[in-house]
Amino acid sequence: MSKSKRLMELMMTVNRKKKFTVKELATEFNVSTRTILRDLQELSELGVPLYSEVGPHGGYQVLNERILPPIAFAEEEAVAIFFACHALRHYAYLPFETESSSALSKFYFYMSGDVRDRIDEMKNRIDFVIPSRQAKFPYLSILLDGAIRQKVIRIEYGSRESVSARLIQPIGIYASSGLWYCPAYCFLREDIRLFRCDRIRSATEDTSGTQPLDLRHLHLGNREALLPSEQQFTNLYVELSEEGVHRCEAEYWSATKLHRREDGTGWLEGRMPKGDIPFLAQFFIGLGTDATVKCPPELIDDIKRRLAEMMARYG
Amino acid sequence: MSKSKRLMELMMTVNRKKKFTVKELATEFNVSTRTILRDLQELSELGVPLYSEVGPHGGYQVLNERILPPIAFAEEEAVAIFFACHALRHYAYLPFETESSSALSKFYFYMSGDVRDRIDEMKNRIDFVIPSRQAKFPYLSILLDGAIRQKVIRIEYGSRESVSARLIQPIGIYASSGLWYCPAYCFLREDIRLFRCDRIRSATEDTSGTQPLDLRHLHLGNREALLPSEQQFTNLYVELSEEGVHRCEAEYWSATKLHRREDGTGWLEGRMPKGDIPFLAQFFIGLGTDATVKCPPELIDDIKRRLAEMMARYG
DNA sequence: TGTATTTGTGACAATAGTTGTCACTATTAT
DNA sequence: ATAATAGTGACAACTATTGTCACAAATACA
Structure with a gap:
């Protein structure tokens, strides 16, 4: 296998493994540890954020970041991706922990000059408007996490006058005209309810030991099943x-x-x-x-x- | 310069130039034409869509697609990009000529396994809802193009009962709760007007020779300037x-x-x-x-x- | 029709880069 | 202490890359 191919595959492999030792890779690629060491140094120079610790239980780690291999995008595809991400700037709150703008600027940075020019001239000519709201949504991550991992969440919910504590098990979250909503099973009402996330005053993972239900069959894709069942x-x-x-x-x-x-x-x-x-x-x-x-x-x-x-x- | 570095730079260069000859590159990179030929063959094998023609005025071309070099994304960044693009599926009409889904699947395909898993489990748990409409917006591309290139567009505009022909010069287009709008200078009313794009029955570039105005200072970013000026x-x-x-x-x-x-x-x-x-x-x-x-x-x-x-x- | 221009291939020797081995250092968990 | 781990330097053996040259084939243009 040629060096460049090995480097590419190495990139993928370390991204997959996240944690590994030099010896391990040497065996996998049928080369000496010396070679792997040299390769890893090159990857490092190419921008893969590698970190190593010596000693037993030491080894290499890839930090947080992942490298995507070269991707062939049609010009229109790149433009579409750019504006899709650009639209996210209208959301003051997102359930991701990153600022989408950082991803966007990386993407923009690596694009060839004329695509960049194209985007620049389109930037102020096209937009996906979403109402900007004063409302605050600080608990999106925990709600989403609860939906994914089937966890029971304890929330305080209510308006200015009355606030009530409830246990809920989120089914998902969605944004609609600038507000976030969370359909969830409510242990208080014993039924599916839709919660407006800006009315959630606090949210923490429940520790009282309430048994989560198996709601994996329920998700945003089958919302007809989300309707409350016992109403008139x-x-x-x-x-x-x-x-x-x-x-x-x-x-x-x-x-x-x-x-x-x-x-x-x-x-x-x-x-x-x-x-x-x-x-x-x-x-x-x-x-x-x-x-x-x-x-x-x-x-x-x-x-x-x-x-x-x-x-x-x-x- | 090492071969792998040259290949990377070559990738960028051909993406920038789009059209070039072997000799040209050989001079630029200070290597022989034979080497460049070999390099181009390798790029080809790596997925860069190269096309060549022999003879005078012949040469190489990169087709439509652009290669992005390896990009380091944090996991959260990749996820954010994915869902931003995913949200575009709610739009039945877009001013881009591509299907955003193709870009999305490429992106998805190249992501490492565990990020992909993460996305899979989030897919049905988070959404950016946009009302889906029956309305049709077949002229978004031409309106956007008009806005960018400062062209006069001839449209037929109206409701079921009355349709009127107008000349407009678009300032941009934007989507809001599932509908597309186009603020534009209207040569009929001699003022800025907001057009709802689903009421545009036809749109073609004007050929009557109406002189476009210089509206480059007007764009979606300064909408206060978009207000009609002569109203009461x-x-x-x-x-x-x-x-x-x-x-x-x-x-x-x-x-x-x-x-x-x-x-x-x-x-x-x-x-x-x-x-x-x-x-x-x-x-x-x-x-x-x-x-x-x-x-x-x-x-x-x-x-x-x-x-x-x-x-x-x-x- | 010929000529210049261009891509494209094959062979080969000179050169440059890569690899494995070995010897050694340094750190750290157990 | 010992074992496990990263890391460096030197060198010889090996491999890949490169340039040169010869030649083929297509094509625009004078």
């Missing part, structure tokens, strides 16, 4: 104008209920938990004359009540 | 509850007008174009009792009118 349901039917259809498309919860007609108008039809009435009433009021609620009657009543209240307010 | 303005003041503040944070237009109090409540204060009254009336109705409009009176009147209309509808 009723039937929803709402007539929508073309603009109304548009507005509903932006809502996460309405995707399965939305139907379209050829002429662009449409309707919402499906089952809804009775607990959602306050939220939906306000939502459909916001659609104005682009939505006409036909049932349930309780929802119509709530809408009328709210309209009256607002009429009163504006005299 | 009036003063807006709206009292907001804590929830009202939250809802306003999600709106692009309100960022500069939003003020917060210590207790979480706040208010909107600033100048607004009179043409926005219909939009704002509907918006503040949607906020229900979380917003109380104090002025302008025209806005309050419109809100009252709309409320009355809805009351009538729900009998």
Whole structure:
């Protein structure tokens, strides 16, 4: 095997192993330890962050960083990756421990000059806007970790007035228009609930010994299973104008209920938990004359009540 | 210079030049043409897509693809990049000509096993949700291209009923909650206007010879300059509850007008174009009792009118 | 049609780089 | 102390790389 090939494979190997000894590699590659030592020095010079300790139980380590081998990207691919990462800057909180900007600048740095020029001229011409919020989300990492490792998390949850302690087992986290949400099994309610992460006042791994459930079958990909099971349901039917259809498309919860007609108008039809009435009433009021609620009657009543209240307010 | 170093630099050089001859490189690297030929063959074997033509005006070319040299990413950085790109899958339309998934799978493929495992277990536990829309955006590339190269674009713009032809000069494009928008100078209105890209029925580069303006100083980064200049303005003041503040944070237009109090409540204060009254009336109705409009009176009147209309509808 | 320009291949000797071995140093956990 | 580990230097044997030269083949252009 030629030296350059060996170096490439060595790079991969040390990245895979993270911890290893010179002898070990020498056996694996069928070369002398002296050669491996020389190779490792070269890798080091090429930027692989190697660290070594002498003595028994010593050995080499690759620090945190991983080397990606040369990758062939089409120009458009590189540009797409760049702007995808660039969009992350709109998020003040992320569940990753790194600043995405550092990754981005590395990527940018290594790109050849003309791709870089291309990106520069596109930089201020294209954007993926996400509302920037004041809300704070300091516990994303622990929630995500809980979802991955099936851990029970103790949180304090609530609004300004009331804060309650709960045990939850997160299913995942997602960001939607600038806010983070966490669907989770709630040991208090004994059901799946959706938590808004900026209302979580503290989060720590539970130590009381509550047994985690096996929720591996539940994840963000099958959200229909995430619905609370024990609530009272009723039937929803709402007539929508073309603009109304548009507005509903932006809502996460309405995707399965939305139907379209050829002429662009449409309707919402499906089952809804009775607990959602306050939220939906306000939502459909916001659609104005682009939505006409036909049932349930309780929802119509709530809408009328709210309209009256607002009429009163504006005299 | 050692062979491996030369190969690395050669990789960069050919990526930069895109088109070159063997002799040229031989001079540049101070080696014989025979050596360069051998090197290029090796690069080829390493995956650089080289293509050559013999004869005068012939030479080598690098096809479309670019090779990135080995890059050291921290594990978290690689993960962040992955999920940033992953989020692009929510966009059915992008102004890039490639499928971002191809770039993503390359990236994924080259990552070392345990980072890949980490990503796999995170894949269904974290997401950046963007509303998926029915709307079509087939002209993003041409609009973006127009913005970058300062070109005049002829579009047909309108709703179902009325379609009008216009000449515009795009300033950029951006996506917001699943829809694409294009701020542009409109030669018809002789002012900056915001176009919703799904209402653009056709878009072609203008051939009538309309002289493009010099709008290089305008871009997405200085959107305050994008405001139409000749409209009539009036003063807006709206009292907001804590929830009202939250809802306003999600709106692009309100960022500069939003003020917060210590207790979480706040208010909107600033100048607004009179043409926005219909939009704002509907918006503040949607906020229900979380917003109380104090002025302008025209806005309050419109809100009252709309409320009355809805009351009538729900009998 | 010929000529200049270009990629491309093969052979070979001179040169340059790589490797293994060995001897030795230094550190550290047990 | 001992064993395990990294690390260095020197040198000879070995291997790879390079340049040169000869020649083939394609092609644009005068």
